Amino acid sequence: MAFLPKSISSVWTVSQHAECEQPMLRRLDVQIILLLSLILTTMISVFGWRIASRQSDLYVRTMAENARVLSATHAANAAHLLVVNEFAGLEEQMLEVARLPNILSINVMEMDGTVLCDLARPSLKAEPKLSYRRDKVAVPSRRDAIMLQENGRLVSWTPILAGKPLGWLKITFSLRAVEEMRESIWENILLMGTLWIVVGIGLMYLVLKPPLQAIRELSFFARDLNRHKGRQVNVARGAMEIDLLTDALNHASAELQAAEERLDAERERLSVTIRSIGEGVLACDREGRVMLMNRAAEVLTGWDATEAFGQPFDKVFRVADENTGEPITVPLQRIVEAGRAIEFVAHALLVARDGARRNIADSGAPIINAQGESIGVVIVFRDETEWLQAERARLELEGQLRQSQKMEAIGHLAGGIAHDFNNILTAIMGYSSMLIEMAGVDEQRRSVAEKILHASERASSLTRGLLAFSRKQKMEMQTVDLNAIIRNLEQMLRRIIGEDIDLKTDLAEGALLINADVSQIEQVMLNLVTNARDAMASGGLLSIVTLQTMMDASSREFEGTLPVTGSFALLCISDSGIGMDEATVQRIFEPFFTTKRTGKGTGLGLSIVHGIIQQHGGLIRVYSNEGIGTTFKIYLPLVADGEAVTAAVEDTPARGGNERILLVEDETEVRQVLKLMLQKGGYHVVEASDGDEAWELLQKDHTGIRLVVSDLIMPRMTGKELLDRIREHLPAIRVLFISGYTFDVIQYKGILEGEVDLLMKPFTANRFLTRVREALDR
Secondary structure: OOOHHHHOHHHHHHHHHHHHOHHHHHOHHHHHHHHHHHHHHHHHHHHHHHHHHHHHHHHHHHHHHHHHHHHHHHHHHHHHHHHOOOHHHHHHHHHHHHOOOOEEEEEEEEOOOEEEEEEEOOOOOOOOEEEOOOOEOOOOOOOOOEEEEEOOEEEEEEEEEOOOEEEEEEEEEEOHHHHHHHHHHHHHHHHHHHHHHHHHHHHHHHHHHHHHHHHHHHHHHHHOOOOOOOOOOOOOOOOHHHHHHHHHHHHHHHHHHHHHHHHHHHHHHHHHHHHHOOOEEEEEEOOOEEEEEOHHHHHHHOOOHHHHOOOEHHHHOEEEOOOOOOEEOOOHHHHHHHOOOEEOOOOEEEEOOOOOEEEEEEEEEEEEOOOOOEEEEEEEEEEOHHHHHHHHHHHHHHHHHHHHHHHHHHHHHHHHHHHHHHHHHHHHHHHHHHHHHHHOOOHHHHHHHHHHHHHHHHHHHHHHHHHHHOOOOOOOOEEEEHHHHHHHHHHHHHHHHOOOEEEEEEOOOOOOEEEEOHHHHHHHHHHHHHHHHHHOOOOEEEEEEEEEEEEOOOOOOOOOOOOOOEEEEEEEEEEOOOOOOHHHHHHOOOOOOOOOOOOOOOOOHHHHHHHHHHHOOOEEEEEEEOOOEEEEEEEEEEOOOOOOOOOOOOOOOOOOOOOEEEEEOOOHHHHHHHHHHHHHOOOEEEEEOOHHHHHHHHHHOOOOEEEEEEEOOOOOOOHHHHHHHHHHHOOOOEEEEEEOOOHHHHHHOOOOOOOOOEEEOOOOHHHHHHHHHHHHHO
16 A cells, blocks of 8 residues: 555646646546546555455465464474573574574563573574573563564564473564565556556547537537527437437427416416415415415425425325314315305314424415416415414413412411411410319310310311411421321211211221321311211211322322322222212312302312322322212322331320429410419419510529520510520520411521420410420420
């Protein structure tokens, strides 16, 4: 390959000379000759390279095989001489080997690289010389024979073995003979190739000259044909193709005049049609063959106007029903017969050539000629995909906005009444819990007090559910048994549904441990059971079933909305009531949506249920059939194996004390009931109506005061400000906060920072005293 540029330099010189003649390069005969020269040159080069490469590779492989045999033979001889320590004989033997053709050097080394014999010659014609150097050289890490080709040489490494490795024999062979052979092959091939190129170019020129001259004359005639219609051309006849071309041009000259007249009339008609329509236009004749398309029609259908010309109309303009996807046939014949424009199906789908679907609005009108005859149909259509998408997005955003406004209204309502309502409930629950203790053995009074307490607890749960639904209340999560919650509620549920409804429970064996707020789960069950009761006005069957199930994101029940995967507790509440239609099921969890008559429902019950289940990391599904009944399925994640489980225990009486406690509360009714609770527990109570008054009392006399029970948000000085002063000046006094405000209000005001002891209103006397005792003992 090294000789290729030098040998073909004459060809490139010719090409460069031709490039100087710019007009010559545009002649077909010159281009054909240059192309032929390039092809022949390329073929000869490739052929020469292939022959030279194959011969060279064959020669190298042969030399390598001979070298391998030679090295193995003399390595065995060297092993014998090394065993008997005959180093003089080793040098004499290696010297004879070094005189062989193509050998440049021979080295015998020990295993560590110490040179025992070093023979080399500067050229193949020189006599090998023995060197007596005894330095070390690098030897291969392997222990088998190695053959390397590097820097135009072939290097053979052969281990010297005599039962064990004794050393290495390295023989270096020259590959100069390979280069000489390659050069000889190139010279012979290029010499023959040059002769072939010269002969081929000469023959090609003689063959091409007459027909190319005729083609040039015909091209001049064709160029001027539009200006000289009807003129005939005569050239030297010979080649069949030239004769056919001549006849065709003469015939075209005769037909051009008539064709031009027809085209002028057609152009005028089509121009009028296109100018009349500003959108996608597709015209066809009476037989339904496409005759015309504008650019907009090409873009929408995916058809090029040239390709579509003459194609069946239904093949180019494919329309499908938006809802069913079924093809729609455009009534071309009806348009022709009607003789007037017709609007087609609203928001149909246009199926483009590539399968893309677009919403379109289309209409058709007949094409009327000057004689008043319908000669075809023009279809006008426009792409409404983006408009429809924008309209759907607008409607969806409006729905989301309405939903957000409802949620915001619920949040404002819940947050607005929470503080006052919780204070009222605190008083009711406090007094009723103390009445229970004061009733003693009077079962009738105890029963009345317990019902008051139970009603107030339900009211508290309802408030907490509403706040949880609107994300304004922090839930008190703990590990509980779902079956135990149901068993504790069963008697209450039976009282709620009445005697005409049969309640059946089928609970899973063993505990179903979930991480939940007990009061919120109870609220869910009360809401669902109450709805089931209302759906069975004439009585029926209410069933509550629990079981354990495994679910993942691909499960049919979850439809790709599963928040977590794994084991779930499944709670099914089914009734045999009137059921619901599909439209009602779709809206059942919307805030303020209700099917009950005015005054019988707020539309918040199921919205609260949905929000509570979501906050527990679960899902709720509803299935209903009119006249058959409704089933609610609730999925709640089970507590993972190995997690600590907190068992639910009944409240035990709180342990009292005789410590001195400062009570700070701005609501008089709440302060009075809290004072009674503390005194009932044996504590000595000092009262304050706000933070300023409390701090003044502490400054005057804080002797014996071990605990401050304070409302969190008060006029003038807040509970947090009071806490900061106590921590700074009276660090031995502990503080227990109480509050009826929602967590979002507390966080928004930035009142709670760091760790504080907080008890949320409302609460029972027993729970209040328990937290007081815990704060004192901590």
